[in-house]
Amino acid sequence: VVFAESSGSIDVTAEQQHQQQQHQHQHQHQQQQHQPPHEQPPPSSSGGVQVLVRVRPPLPRELMYDSSVDVRPPYDVKVYNDTQEFSGRYNCVFGEDTPQAEVYEKVRDCVPLALAGYNSTVFAYGQTGTGKTYTMMGDDPDMGSAAEGGRGGGPGIIPRAVKELFREAKAKQDTEGAAIQVIVSYMEIYNDRLHDLLQPYKQSSTRDPADVNQRRALLEVREDARGHTYVPNLLCVKVKSYKSVYQLIAKGAGAWGQQRCGLQHDALC
Ligand code: ADP
Ligand code: MG
Secondary structure (H helix, E strand, C coil): CCCEEEEEEECHHHHHHHHHHHHHHHHHHHHCCCCCCCHHCCCCCCCEEEEEEECCCCCCCHHCCCEEEECCCCEEEEEECCCCCEEECCCCCEEECHHHHHHHHHHHCCHHHHHHHHEEEEEEECCCCCCCHHHCCCCCCCCCCCCEEEEEEEEHHHHHHHHHHHHHHHHHHHHHHHCCCCCCCCCCEECEEEEEECCCCCCCCCCCCCCHHHHHCCECEEECCCCCCHHHCCEEEEEEHHHHHHHHHHHHHHHCCCCCCCCCCCCEC
């Protein structure tokens, strides 16, 4: 799984965003040219987009195959087969034994940055089964009971970041008297359809009761005059605690394999 962290000021202009995208494009282009790692520019930790790669352990059904990935922390990874190889250099690469806590350390800056007024995004990318859900959600949403360590078990980035967000927001409120409001929305793009995972299901319009996606509210992505992207009618829920977020996520997708649970909205906007 590859995930990217980015931060930019709230007033990032469309032009700047465009430049960032171009930069990313060039970066990917360079990697496609199979430059040896030592000829690539060293990873930069200055703002903008960072790309981190996490390689998961083989699944039981994959154990019969030889590994075709060499992870060389902290920056390099090589993927190969009998006839070709690809080497890439990233802001960080994590091997298969990397604990969740170590992965979180590399992106945790997003939380204070968000509270300082910057847009912060953590974006997970990879084909099905590469470890996106494991990395973002973790295999156990309950920080308290998580058996940390081992082969990376325990909560992932989202529960850790949300806990830290409320902790830091409270500290900022106590020390600076700042009024901080946390608002959650939760949507999914699946087969090019955009669903609001927090909106109640519509009445079934199909005969197939399993076809949940047909019954979700459909949304659109729009751009306003200033080039800002937004989703009209996406449900936004004001939340006051980690627990509310946890309930919303559980309600939204059964993302941790949980059943939909009763939900107390703190408020709706
Ligand atoms: P995705 O969301 O990208 O489709 P998952 O997060 O569901 O993939 O991961 C697929 C499988 O691999 C799951 O069984 C998950 O528990 C396991 N897995 C993923 N990443 C790791 C990891 N870093 N360590 C151990 N198991 C992992
Ligand atoms: Mg997943």
